[in-house]
Amino acid sequence: xxxxxxxxxxxxxxxxxxxxxxxxxxxxxxxxxxxxxxxxxxxxxxxxxxxxxxxxxxxxxxxxxxxxxxxxxxxxxxxxxxxxxxxxxxxxxxxxxxxxxxxxxxxxxxxxxxxxxxxxxxxxxxxxxxxxxxxxxxxxxxxxxxxxxxxxxxxxxxxxxxxxxxxxxxxxxxxxxxxxxxxxxxxxxxxxxxxxxxxxxxxxxxxxxxxxxxxxxxxxxxxxxxxxxxxxxxxxxxxxxxxxxxxxxxxxxxxxxxxxxxxxxxxxxxxxxxxxxxxxxxxxxxxxxxxxxxxxxxxxxxxxxxxxxxxxxxxxxxxxxxxxxxxxxxxxxxxxxxxxxxxxxxxxxxxxxxxxxxxxxxxxxxxxxxxxxxxxxxxxxxxxxxxxxxxxxxxxxxxxxxxxxxxxxxxxxxxxxxxxxxxxxxxxxxxxxxxxxxxxxxxxxxxxxxxxxxxxxxxxxxxxxxxxxxxxxxxx
Numbered sequence: 001x002x003x004x005x006x007x008x009x010x011x012x013x014x015x016x017x018x019x020x021x022x023x024x025x026x027x028x029x030x031x032x033x034x035x036x037x038x039x040x041x042x043x044x045x046x047x048x049x050x051x052x053x054x055x056x057x058x059x060x061x062x063x064x065x066x067x068x069x070x071x072x073x074x075x076x077x078x079x080x081x082x083x084x085x086x087x088x089x090x091x092x093x094x095x096x097x098x099x100x101x102x103x104x105x106x107x108x109x110x111x112x113x114x115x116x117x118x119x120x121x122x123x124x125x126x127x128x129x130x131x132x133x134x135x136x137x138x139x140x141x142x143x144x145x146x147x148x149x150x151x152x153x154x155x156x157x158x159x160x161x162x163x164x165x166x167x168x169x170x171x172x173x174x175x176x177x178x179x180x181x182x183x184x185x186x187x188x189x190x191x192x193x194x195x196x197x198x199x200x201x202x203x204x205x206x207x208x209x210x211x212x213x214x215x216x217x218x219x220x221x222x223x224x225x226x227x228x229x230x231x232x233x234x235x236x237x238x239x240x241x242x243x244x245x246x247x248x249x250x251x252x253x254x255x256x257x258x259x260x261x262x263x264x265x266x267x268x269x270x271x272x273x274x275x276x277x278x279x280x281x282x283x284x285x286x287x288x289x290x291x292x293x294x295x296x297x298x299x300x301x302x303x304x305x306x307x308x309x310x311x312x313x314x315x316x317x318x319x320x321x322x323x324x325x326x327x328x329x330x331x332x333x334x335x336x337x338x339x340x341x342x343x344x345x346x347x348x349x350x351x352x353x354x355x356x357x358x359x360x361x362x363x364x365x366x367x368x369x370x371x372x373x374x375x376x377x378x379x380x381x382x383x384x385x386x387x388x389x390x391x392x393x394x395x396x397x398x399x400x401x402x403x404x405x406x407x408x409x410x411x412x413x414x415x416x417x418x419x420x421x422x423x424x425x426x427x428x429x430x431x432x433x434x435x436x437x438x439x440x441x442x443x444x445x446x447x448x449x450x451x452x453x454x455x456x457x458x459x460x461x462x463x464x465x466x467x468x469x470x471x472x473x474x475x476x
Contacts, residue, residue: 005034005342014341015040015130015143017122017286020048021055022318022330023149024106029338030147031113038116038141040132045107046117049151050327052099053171058194060098061176062358064091065201069234069360073397086202092176124287127311131287145313145341148293148301149330150286152279152319157186160275164249167273170195179203180271182236184256186244188215190357192276193231197359199274200234207237207268209258214240219363220370222384223420226400227359239263247273281320305347306340307333315341329353352416352435356425361400364428367416367435368406380415381407383441383465385457387421389472392452398422403457405431405441407465412441417458427455441465 005012012035016027019041027039027046043052050056071081110117118141120134130141154169161167173195181204185196188210200206208231210217215231215238216224232238242260249255253269281299288295293309293316294302300323301316303309309316315337318330332350339346352367373380387393387401401421408415417431434444441462449456463469 005030005036011036012144013038013142015122015141015146016149017130017146018048018149018151018282018318018320019043019046019117020149020151020318020330021050021327022151022334023048023147024110025331026147026149026317026334026338027115028110028113029335030341031115033338033342035145035341037113038118038143039110040118040120040122040130040141042119042121042134043103044119045103046110047099047103047106048149049153049171051103051106053174055327056102057095057099057174058170058198059358060095061091061174061198062194065198066360068201076397086179088176088179095174095176123285124291127291127314146315147334147337147341148286148309148314148316148320149318149334150282150320151330152281152325154275155278155280156275157277160186160244160247162247162249162254164254166249166254166271167247167275169275173199173274178272181205182253182269182271183207184209184244184254184268184270184273185276186273187276187278188212188217188238188240189276189278190216190359191278192274193227193357193359195274195276196235197231204271205236206234207270208235208239209242209244209260210240211243212240216357216363218369218371219357219365220404220418222370222402222404223363223365223418226361226402226420227357227363230360230400237264279319279325281325283320305349307337307348308340324353324355326353326355350436352432354428354432356428358425361398361421362424363418363420364424365416365418366428366432367414369416369418370404370406372416373406379409381409381412381465383407383461385461385464385469385472387454387457389460389469390452390454390457391471392454392456393421395452396422401454401457403427403461405444405458405461405465407441412465414439414441414444419457421454421457423454427458430455430458 014035014037016039024046027037031037120132122130122132179202183204185192185208196206245257253271254273283299307315317333319325336348354366357363383405385403388399393399404418406416414434445462449459464474467474
């Protein structure tokens, strides 16, 4: 195979199953490299869950929530607004317009690259054939190479879930069919907190229940504290160390029974319930058992560093190929798989994968966290800069933030970065680059950052590590 997709004197056919943030970048790059590409997905355009039912619509609605809250915060600055009037039909139409613009654009880009788009659901019948069932009937697609990028779906709690329009997963919640008077959110992870933030801003009284001792399990507690405090002031109730034992539908809503350390009422009635307890890989019913591809106990397709499965010409990327289940990780894997398919030197070896929780304030982290270092028994040094000392955060009236760096105690290399605060998701790229480039705290300290910006808190965290910060006094 040459790197222009030519095999035995003709273009090699490639089938990409799934058109999300892993599938469509893989299809587009393969076409750029000269392969004959067929992209298969059940949606009318590329985009996948991320664009149609996940990342993009949720962030559009979170922008609305932030605007509503900021208009209320302005009262402290001497600026008053009347309460918002919310036109739900218009809001839904705007959200759908955002989705349509992006997915329609991807459809156009795919056509310009001569990527054949087949709408339907594909299933392997053998190691070189896919059977696709779609709106236009059944068809068979032969391939030399295949990339499985089928993503994931909302997980459910089997003994708790009840079939009722009042019980939603994240997909149903993003349809925004109505704003319930009261909403129970089961799960204090990023999906539950983000969607709970949206519904609370639109007028719902939100109760969130998390079974572990704290929100956002696994994330450093000194970052989570800012979100926890903010949501305590917005949500009706915020219960940790609490489980929902059962739910029953009644005429006026869903009655939920709780057990926990700090629950005020063991039974409460809610207009609607959002179950947000994670996601599961879409590896079932793909015919993988027909071709010898191995699937783990958790449902992830097993792959090597080039994203190859046990069948060398079939690759898997994105959520279906393992954690972390993040869109940008899927896009990165797409390049690795296609370059490997084209016999280019390529391997999955990221030093850091950033993650962002789009709550208010946002939380972002990349690389080694302080929690991971503690669990691994690894010795590290921590540099912190509180946003109470940030000029830019003060001008925004948003001092509720922290920038921290996890450093190697010997050579002071940046191993991880964590940020809590407004715009943290936009700032984390610098931390990721620092980790990938092997930068040290000295490198970050000596990099001039614009003033006044939030990004200079990264530089000031490095300065604080050396005890030289002009804005906080750190005892050395």
